[in-house]
Amino acid sequence: MEADKSPQxxxxxxxxxxxxxxxxxxxxxxxxxxxxxxFERDKxxxxxxxxxxxxxxxxxxxxxxxxxxxxxxxxKIYKVxxxxxxxIISVGYRVNSKRGIQFRQWATQKLKDYLIQGYSLNQQKIxxxxxxxxxxxxxxxxxxxxxxxxxDEKGADVLSLILSYSKTWSLLFKYDENELEIPxxxxxxxxxxxxxALEAIHDLKSQLxxxxxxxxxFGQHPRKQVEGILxxxxxxxxxxxxxxxLQEKAAHLLYFIIKDHPFSDGNKRIGTFLFLLYLxxxxxxxxxxxxxxxxxxxxxxxxxxxxxxxxxxxLIINLFTLS
Numbered sequence: 001m002e003a004d005k006s007p008q009x010x011x012x013x014x015x016x017x018x019x020x021x022x023x024x025x026x027x028x029x030x031x032x033x034x035x036x037x038x039f040e041r042d043k044x045x046x047x048x049x050x051x052x053x054x055x056x057x058x059x060x061x062x063x064x065x066x067x068x069x070x071x072x073x074x075x076k077i078y079k080v081x082x083x084x085x086x087x088i089i090s091v092g093y094r095v096n097s098k099r100g101i102q103f104r105q106w107a108t109q110k111l112k113d114y115l116i117q118g119y120s121l122n123q124q125k126i127x128x129x130x131x132x133x134x135x136x137x138x139x140x141x142x143x144x145x146x147x148x149x150x151x152d153e154k155g156a157d158v159l160s161l162i163l164s165y166s167k168t169w170s171l172l173f174k175y176d177e178n179e180l181e182i183p184x185x186x187x188x189x190x191x192x193x194x195x196x197a198l199e200a201i202h203d204l205k206s207q208l209x210x211x212x213x214x215x216x217x218f219g220q221h222p223r224k225q226v227e228g229i230l231x232x233x234x235x236x237x238x239x240x241x242x243x244x245x246l247q248e249k250a251a252h253l254l255y256f257i258i259k260d261h262p263f264s265d266g267n268k269r270i271g272t273f274l275f276l277l278y279l280x281x282x283x284x285x286x287x288x289x290x291x292x293x294x295x296x297x298x299x300x301x302x303x304x305x306x307x308x309x310x311x312x313x314x315l316i317i318n319l320f321t322l323s
Contacts, residue, residue: 012106014038014099022068022082029066029082038088038103039095049094050087059086182314183321185245191234192253192278194227200277201270208269217265225262232256246282251316253278255309258301268298288322 010028012019019038022029032050036043054061064087070080083091088103201219208214233249233256235242243249257263257271272294279286297316304312 012038012103024066025084027084027086028088029068029084030088031070031080031082035083035088035091038099039092040099041095045095046091049091050083052094053087053090058090182248182317185247185317185320187244188246188249189282192230192274192281194223194230196281197226197230197274197277200273204270204273205266208266215265218263219266219270220264221262225260229253229256229260229262245317246279246284247317247320248313250275250278250282251313254297254316255301255313258298259304259306259309268302271301272298286320288319293319 010021010023012021019030019034021034030038032043032046036046039046053059064084066082066084067079068082069077092099092101092103205214205219208218209216230253233243233253243252254271254275257274258268261267263270275294276289279289297319300315301312
């Protein structure tokens with residue numbers, strides 16, 4: 001078996017020496033000299049065992065032997081035969097070496113780690129590249145079909161839906177991988193005051209009670225706690241806003257109201273209501289924040305671990321980009 005790419009090297013340490021172990025094709029490889037060093041036997045002994053292993057048909061030579069380019073002590077490069085883990089284990093049994101058992105255990109664990117890491121990196125690369133290719137292909141398809149008038153109004157709606165969901169796939173992937181970043185937003189026009197919030201909550205409470213969807217406890221709160229939340233959204237440090245964009249302010253307002261639970265009853269409903277009120281005050285109307293989305297966000301925030309605050313905030317902010 002001819003080696004087409006350079007293998008990776010791992011160091012196997014022993015009490016009196018170390019061996020440069022090569023990893024390739026999901027197994028480890030040692031040369032004849034390295035096996036002699038590992039098993040503390042003369043090379044002629046190892047060579048005899050190898051010949052017997054192949055002669056007896058225990059292993060097929062072409063399946064377990066690879067030819068790697070190796071730099072020798074004279075700094076010249078030579079082609080050297082290397083033997084895979086199956087061969088090393090077979091020789092180890094024949095020489096009855098404890099080092100063989102130790103090496104097998106070490107190699108098995110290293111291969112497991114190597115394969116898991118490689119799979120993870122490849123999956124991440126494939127997924128990232130796949131999302132980019134899907135987005136690029138869909139955009140090209142949409143442009144071509146629309147420019148050539150190949151689709152009617154209903155078809156255009158379907159295509160628009162597909163395109164919008166392609167962005168969602170990317171967002172969900174980034175959320176799963178904890179790779180969401182805060183996109184650039186817009187500055188807020190004005191703050192939501194306590195008086196504005198209180199009046200709006202009072203109106204909401206009246207409507208809900210009329211519909212028998214709220215109790216007298218709905219919206220009751222310590223004034224200082226609610227004022228504190230509204231103030232936190234607008235807080236600054238050395239003249240700079242901690243939450244520069246209206247998207248960041250709105251996301252934190254929604255999170256703080258639901259998570260800090262300042263109201264005796266109705267925190268999720270009031271949180272989403274003030275979130276929408278704040279956006280309206282900024283002149284922002286987004287179709288992405290429909291009833292289903294707001295319910296899902298409110299439940300997600302309420303059930304989330306406080307340590308996940310930043311990823312939840314980034315998720316809310318990124319939803320603005322889907323509108």
